[in-house]
Amino acid sequence: MISSRVRNRKTGLTLIELVVVLVVLIALAGLVLPRVGNMFSQANSATDASIIADMNKAISTFETRYGQAPNGWDGILTGPNGSFYPNLHPNLQTSQGTATAGGPILTTTALTDTQLASLNKAGITFLHYNNDSNNATGRPSDSGTAWAMLASGTSVASLFVPTTSTSPAWTAHGSTFPDRAFNINPFNAGATDTFVVFGVGQPCSLRGASIQDSPIVQGATPTKYYARMLAVYHIPGPTASMSDPFAAQFVGTFCPDGTCINDNLAKYNSSDAPLGTN
Secondary structure, three states, rough: OHHHHHHHHHHOHHHHHHHHHHHOOOOOHHHHHHHEEEHHHHHHHHHHHHHHHHHHHHHHHHHHOOOOOOOOOOOEOOOOOOOOOOOOOOOOOOOOOOOOOOOOOOEEEOOOHHHHHHHOOOOOOOOEOOOOOOOOOOOOOOOOOEEEEEOOOOOOEEOOOOOOOOOOOOOOOOOHHHHHOOOOOOOHHHHHOOOEEEEOOOOOOOHHOOEEEEEEOOOOOOOOOOOOOEEEEEEEOOOOOOOOOOOEEEEEEEEEOOOOHHHHHHHHOOOOOOOOOO
């Protein structure tokens, strides 16, 4: 009997041994979990970059097939002469004429006759709007009646592009979103032009009658923010005066939280991508 009890005690774990095992397991979890989190973060970044690339290809294919840009974009404003859509992601918004390097990237532009002609020449004639500031889930094009024809003086969202290398605080090539995403910077001659921004509207002609499953970025909450892709078109600047302006040219798309394909690829390639980022 005595030898049996001794043998039983030796096959069990003491309290100290259990504590040691738990400490080792916790230490291992601390090493593994951040890496798993980074794997998810990198996967989301890769997905976002893929979505942007696919949308760029879809718009370019549409223009090649039909000889004009898709029509029926979302206006991102509350109306033809309104302020920013209240559910636009905060990373995108800025006050007229002010911004910080690498910060908010959108401002507003009132279309001139020349700019209007440029958009119309590309086949872009109207935008969808959402006038309900209390609507927390709807996007500008969710109501089929909330649209307006483009006209001279219509306000549209546009990229905030610096006009000088020191104002506000543009530090270097690649330091601003327009530069990283589209190579638009103060040293480019095209920086004096305007780059308008439209959302991929649900009834946009890009996919026929409607877009039921419009791309949604990982980092933008569909029920809280406008969560569709944003497209950029290059048009003449506000001071341009020409009898035959060039047709608006598609520049590219970016995610509705203000990240571009280069941002997301950089996060994907980074070994220390912050947790929770897209």
